Amino acid sequence: MKKSALNTMTIVGARPQFVKASVLSRAIDRSNKLNTTQIIETIIHTGQHYDSNMSNVFFDELSIPKPFTNLNIGSGSHGSITGKMLEGIERELQQKRPDWVLVFGDTNSTLAAALAAAKLHIPIIHIEAGLRSFNRKMPEEVNRVITDHLSTLLFCPSEASRANLAREGITNGVHVVGDVMYDATLYHRSQITPVHREDAFALCTIHRAETTDEKKTLTSVFSALANCPIEVIVPLHPRTKKMLESYKIKLSRNVEIVPPLPYLKLLEHLQGCDFVITDSGGLQKEAYFFGKRCITVRHETEWNELVEIDANKIVGTDKNKIENAFLWAINPVDTTSIYGNGNAGQIIIQHILKTHQTTL
Ligand code: UD1
Numbered sequence: 411m412k413k414s415a416l417n418t419m420t421i422v423g424a425r426p427q428f429v430k431a432s433v434l435s436r437a438i439d440r441s442n443k444l445n446t447t448q449i450i451e452t453i454i455h456t457g458q459h460y461d462s463n464m465s466n467v468f469f470d471e472l473s474i475p476k477p478f479t480n481l482n483i484g485s486g487s488h489g490s491i492t493g494k495m496l497e498g499i500e501r502e503l504q505q506k507r508p509d510w511v512l513v514f515g516d517t518n519s520t521l522a523a524a525l526a527a528a529k530l531h532i533p534i535i536h537i538e539a540g541l542r543s544f545n546r547k548m549p550e551e552v553n554r555v556i557t558d559h560l561s562t563l564l565f566c567p568s569e570a571s572r573a574n575l576a577r578e579g580i581t582n583g584v585h586v587v588g589d590v591m592y593d594a595t596l597y598h599r600s601q602i603t604p605v606h607r608e609d610a611f612a613l614c615t616i617h618r619a620e621t622t623d624e625k626k627t628l629t630s631v632f633s634a635l636a637n638c639p640i641e642v643i644v645p646l647h648p649r650t651k652k653m654l655e656s657y658k659i660k661l662s663r664n665v666e667i668v669p670p671l672p673y674l675k676l677l678e679h680l681q682g683c684d685f686v687i688t689d690s691g692g693l694q695k696e697a698y699f700f701g702k703r704c705i706t707v708r709h710e711t712e713w714n715e716l717v718e719i720d721a722n723k724i725v726g727t728d729k730n731k732i733e734n735a736f737l738w739a740i741n742p743v744d745t746t747s748i749y750g751n752g753n754a755g756q757i758i759i760q761h762i763l764k765t766h767q768t769t770l
Contacts, residue, residue, distance in 0.1 A: 414447045416766050418535075419508035421499060423458030423483075423519025426591075426692045428468035429673055430514040430537060433590040433597070435475055437755035447763055453478035454502050456495045456519040460484050461648060467672045488518060488549055495522030503530050509766065510535050513557060514590075516550035516691075524557040535762060537590060539564035540571025540580075541691075541712040548620070550691070563765060565758050567749055570715055583765075587757040588750015591692060595677065595699045596752035602674055605682030610640040612739070613683040617647035621689045621707060625657045627727045631707055634732035636662030640684060645671045685739035687732070694722055695749065703739040707732060715748055 418438075422431050431453065438449045457480050459465045468474070481498035483491050499522055503511070511527035512535045513520045520536075527534050539558050543551050558564060558580060566572045567589035575584055614635060622628055632654070635642045642665045646654075654661075661667065671679060677696075680686070686697035686704040694713050697704040704722045716722035721743040725731040750757075 415450055416447055416510070416763070417450045417452070417506070417508040418510045418512050419503065419506060420451055420453045420512040421456065421519060421523035422453065422514065423456035423495070424517045425459055425464055425468065427514045427517065427519065428465070428472060428474060429594050430590045432472035432474050433593045433755040434512065434537070434758065437759045440756065441759045441763065445763065447766070449759070451475065452506055452508065454499065455480040456498070456522065457482040457484055458491065458517065458519050463670045463672070464648070471672050471674060492518045492522050495519060496526050499523050499526040500530065503527060503532060508532060510762065512537065514538055516541065516554035516557070518549065518553065520557050521553040524560045528560040533562035534560055535563040535565070536561040537565045537758065538567060539584070540566040540575040542574045543710045543712050545710050563761065567754070568715060585761055588754035589695065590754045591695055592699060592749045593752050593755050595696060598674060598677055602678045602681065605678045607682070610684045612638055612640055612642045612685050612687055613679050614642050614644045614687040615647065615690050615693055616644070616650050616688070616707070618689045618708070621727060622650050622653040628653055628657060629659055630727050630729045631732065632659050632661065632665070634729045635665050635687070637733050638664060638736055641666060642687070643668060643679060645669065645676070698722070698743065698745060701742045701745050703741065703743055705732060705735040705739050719743070
């Protein structure tokens with residue numbers, strides 16, 4: 411039988427997207443072995459994250475297929491980097507003319523890819539659709555709202571995200587499939603050995619502009635960490651490193667700074683830690699996948715279902731509020747399957763194939 415082809419272009423740029431893309435690449439590989447329609451994937455890296463420990467290490471460790479083009483955009487203001495990405499992605503799309511463009515999450519790379527594709531009338535697949543923090547001051551919220559409204563196929567991690575889309579009038583092409591980050595955790599779980607330390611420890615990541623860019627806020631968070639009853643390991647994002655240095659914030663002896671962790675090392679720390687303190691979206695869920703409670707140093711979350719089951723506490727950045735959550739956090743939580751069964755990637759590929767057949 412003659413094999414038909416479906417060309418996708420996947421656009422990534424920031425750390426969590428590399429992990430999500432690896433799940434999809436694996437699902438594509440599996441589908442190509444089972445189906446006559448062959449999915450040909452081209453991966454474009456915008457270069458939003460460029461330090462080796464923020465980028466290359468993920469591609470190597472997760473065996474994400476090459477070749478891919480790196481647009482090497484790097485840092486800059488939101489307008490500047492989004493504009494450069496838009497131009498670079500448009501060029502790639504015009505050259506390769508894929509049938510679909512695939513984007514993940516809510517970064518500036520996601521937004522640029524969605525805009526470029528929409529203007530060229532190339533249908534967009536948004537994975538991790540429908541998340542809302544309801545805070546339009548977050549660049550990620552702006553990115554995800556616009557991307558959802560431009561997308562043809564929208565894959566939601568949970569029912570709550572489908573409801574968010576419905577409230578905005580988006581009901582066509584929406585599928586609840588589970589969370590691809592959960593797929594990644596389950597897939598790699600057997601390859602890791604939990605970090606073992608003599609003393610208990612909390613794992614902490616801080617990187618959002620809202621937390622890092624004001625001296626008062628960053629000082630408040632690190633003062634709270636100093637009073638944590640157990641050690642705190644902080645894999646430090648380059649932005650946070652820069653701001654800690656520029657504000658001359660002193661670190662307490664119970665706070666251990668380490669470089670950004672490769673994905674498998676991050677999972678090992680999650681499995682070995684007692685609880686998590688973070689302003690990251692992804693880590694809130696990953697804490698839950700490992701049955702750890704999470705103190706979220708933000709004023710809202712996209713993952714309200716975790717707050718409802720008491721796995722996550724939203725405490726903001728006030729020192730006392732963070733400290734008051736330490737004792738709550740020490741007890742583990744039960745992990746149930748609110749985010750699917752670890753096969754979201756495969757379900758997404760089945761939907762893409764089905765939709766592609768009906769539009770031929
Ligand atoms: C971005 C995403 C955020 C995601 C995060 C994952 C946006 C708006 N934000 O935030 O949603 O949770 O990635 O990590 O897209 N830098 C380096 N080396 C790097 C990357 C960044 O030094 O490899 C520094 C630069 O000074 C840069 C700053 O960190 O200006 C922030 O990087 P950026 O990609 O703008 O945002 P993130 O905070 O990483």
